[in-house]
Amino acid sequence: MAKNMTINLRIWRQKGPEVPGKLVDYTVSNASEHMSFLELLDVLNEQLIASGGDPVEFDSDCREGICGSCGVMVAGIAHGPQQLTAVCQLHMRSFKDGDTITVEPFRARAFPIIRDLVVDRSAFDRIITAHGYVSVKTGSAPDANAIPISKDAAEEAMDFAACIGCGACVAACPNGSASLFTAAKIAHLALLPQGQVEASRRVVAMVDQMEAEGFGDCSNYAECEAVCPKGISVAGIASMRRAYMKGVFSK
Secondary structure, three states: OOOEEEEEEEEEEOOOOOOOOEEEEEEEEEEEOOOEHHHHHHHHHHHHHHOOOOOOOOOOOOOOOOOOOOOOEEOOEEOOOOOOOOHHHOEHHHOOOOOEEEEEOOOEOOEOEEEOOEEOOHHHHHHHHHHOOOOOOOOOOOOOOOOOOOHHHHHHHHHHHOOOOOOHHHHHOOOOEOHHHHHHHHHHHHOOHHHHOOHHHHHHHHHHHHHHOOOEOOOOOOHHHHHOOOOOOOHHHHHHHHHHHHHHHOO
16 A cells, blocks of 8 residues: 655746746655656646646656656756656656755756746757767668677667757756757767768767857766666766867867
């Protein structure tokens, strides 16, 4: 039988990007230990709507840790205290009855707040648009084994391709760097034959766009890797730096 909990929440409320925000206290007295954290926010919003209040705005979609649209700071940690877990998959059994939990939006200069816990992460889209794709003609879909790719390269490419673009790496970084996200998007293409044709041009274009968006530089804190729900390795950042220098000097 599910155990009910009383959870105290301190949630950042902000009506718009130009309006000052503040932390507001709420209590959910009928939280189930089996709820996800977003389901807890759903219950809170039902309470607020029933009492004539404004619901808390937050992003979500798949709620399966796949899409990357969710993402908030839970108790000061991007996606919360459970490692390798997106906030939509963080369950209330990770907390104790009577806990007080502070919930804030991802904070970074390149992620302006839209309302409450919702931030504008379109800077990521513009980094991808800069050249995070393969534009050369590759023909129709080949048979799975038609292009020889080593097992190590294929597995490493899949590891980087697991990035869901949630922005936790930016929120956790003291510099607000998007290096882990950008490196993952560069690496998973550069490791495969189809992506190697444009590899040099791609890394220069995407890194330059990342800097233009106002993200900070990487200082090797590795906080990004610590909070990444998919466990993306910071090794990709080193590869991106090397490739960027080669690309700049090969122009």
